[in-house]
Amino acid sequence: MDYGITLTEIETARENISGTVVRTPTVPSLSLTRHAGVPVSLKLEHTQVTGSFKLRGAANALASLSEAARTKGVVAVSTGNHGRAVAHAAKVAGVKAVICLSELVPANKVDAIRALGAEVHITGRSQDEAEKEAMRLEREGMTFISPFDHKDVIAGQGTLGLEMLEDMPEVKNVVVPLSGGGLLSGIALAIKARRPDVxxxxxxxxxxxxxxxxxxxxxxxxxxxxxxLADSLGGGIGLENRYTFAIVRDLVERCLLVEEDELAEAISHAYREEQQVLEGGAAAGIAALLSGRLKPDGPTLLVLSGRNLDMDQHCRLVCGGGAAAKEASNA
Known part of the structure; x- marks a missing residue:
C-alpha cells in the first residue's frame, strides 16, 4: 500500500541528516536476554545529540525547506523532545524557531529548548491547546513541523529502521515507544520494505x-x-491524521499498554542493569518485557528513545522504589 513515504525518501533522509545526527549504537542486553530467554538488544537512541530520536525527523524537515520557508522560520508543538530537536536543527540551519508547549511539559525540557535559542510559547494544559498557538503562527506565515504526522519527519525517523536492520540482521521483533506514531511509522516503513517478516x-x-x-x-x-512518567508519549494524534494512524494500523502487529509502576521499574532497571539513564517513554519497551506483557519468541530489539527527564526525579525513581515512583508520576 502507498502511504506517501517511500524507502527511497528514507534513504535520502539519511543523507540529508548525516551532518547533524549521529549513528547511535546497538548493544546486547545480558540482563534482558536472561529475563526473556531470547537474545535482546538495545538501540541506544537516547544517546543522540539532543537526547532523543526526534532530531532525525527535525533535521530532515529543516533540510527539506524551501528558501522562502527558511526565511519565515518554523514553528513546532511539543511535549519537549521534538521542540528541543527542532530548536537544535533550526540553530544549525540558521532558521528562526518558535516552540509551543503546554504547562505539562517538565521545566528541564523547557529550559533546554530556550538554551538552544528558540522562542518558547507556553499555552494551556494539553498539547492540543499548545497546538492552537502553533496553528496561529502557521497562519501568519511560519512553517509548521509536526512532531509526528509529517512526511519529512517520518522519513527522518525511518533512518533508525535502516540502522537497526544493518546492526541486527537476525532481528525478529522490534519494540518501539508509541505516541503520535512518527517514530514507529518511520521504523515500520523502513523495516517492512526490506524485511516484511519482522x-x-x-x-x-x-x-x-x-x-x-x-x-x-x-x-x-x-x-x-x-x-x-511517560510524558514524552502524551498528546493526541490529530483528528485529521494524514499518515501515522494508517501506517501503525496496517504495519504494526501489536500495541501494548504499560502501567506507571512498570515504567518506574523499567527506568530503575535501565540504570542499575544497563547503566543507561532513560525517561519514562523511552523505558516503555523494557517495561513491557519485565512485566511479562511482552513475551518475544526470537531475537528482539528495543528502541531506547530518549533521556531527557529531570535528574532529581530520576534519582527518586532509582533510589526510592515504588513510593517515589508514585510521587513522581503525580507531581
Missing amino acids: RLIGVTMSRGAAMYESLKAGHPVEVEEVES
Whole structure:
C-alpha cells in the first residue's frame, strides 16, 4: 500500500541528516536476554545529540525547506523532545524557531529548548491547546513541523529502521515507544520494505494513550492528556491524521499498554542493569518485557528513545522504589 513515504525518501533522509545526527549504537542486553530467554538488544537512541530520536525527523524537515520557508522560520508543538530537536536543527540551519508547549511539559525540557535559542510559547494544559498557538503562527506565515504526522519527519525517523536492520540482521521483533506514531511509522516503513517478516510492536502508557485508543476505535479520537512518567508519549494524534494512524494500523502487529509502576521499574532497571539513564517513554519497551506483557519468541530489539527527564526525579525513581515512583508520576 502507498502511504506517501517511500524507502527511497528514507534513504535520502539519511543523507540529508548525516551532518547533524549521529549513528547511535546497538548493544546486547545480558540482563534482558536472561529475563526473556531470547537474545535482546538495545538501540541506544537516547544517546543522540539532543537526547532523543526526534532530531532525525527535525533535521530532515529543516533540510527539506524551501528558501522562502527558511526565511519565515518554523514553528513546532511539543511535549519537549521534538521542540528541543527542532530548536537544535533550526540553530544549525540558521532558521528562526518558535516552540509551543503546554504547562505539562517538565521545566528541564523547557529550559533546554530556550538554551538552544528558540522562542518558547507556553499555552494551556494539553498539547492540543499548545497546538492552537502553533496553528496561529502557521497562519501568519511560519512553517509548521509536526512532531509526528509529517512526511519529512517520518522519513527522518525511518533512518533508525535502516540502522537497526544493518546492526541486527537476525532481528525478529522490534519494540518501539508509541505516541503520535512518527517514530514507529518511520521504523515500520523502513523495516517492512526490506524485511516484511519482522514484527513491529508499539508500547505506550495506560494513561492517555491516544494512538492505542484510536486503533481500538478504528479512527483517530481525542483522549484526555494526563500526567505520566511517560510524558514524552502524551498528546493526541490529530483528528485529521494524514499518515501515522494508517501506517501503525496496517504495519504494526501489536500495541501494548504499560502501567506507571512498570515504567518506574523499567527506568530503575535501565540504570542499575544497563547503566543507561532513560525517561519514562523511552523505558516503555523494557517495561513491557519485565512485566511479562511482552513475551518475544526470537531475537528482539528495543528502541531506547530518549533521556531527557529531570535528574532529581530520576534519582527518586532509582533510589526510592515504588513510593517515589508514585510521587513522581503525580507531581
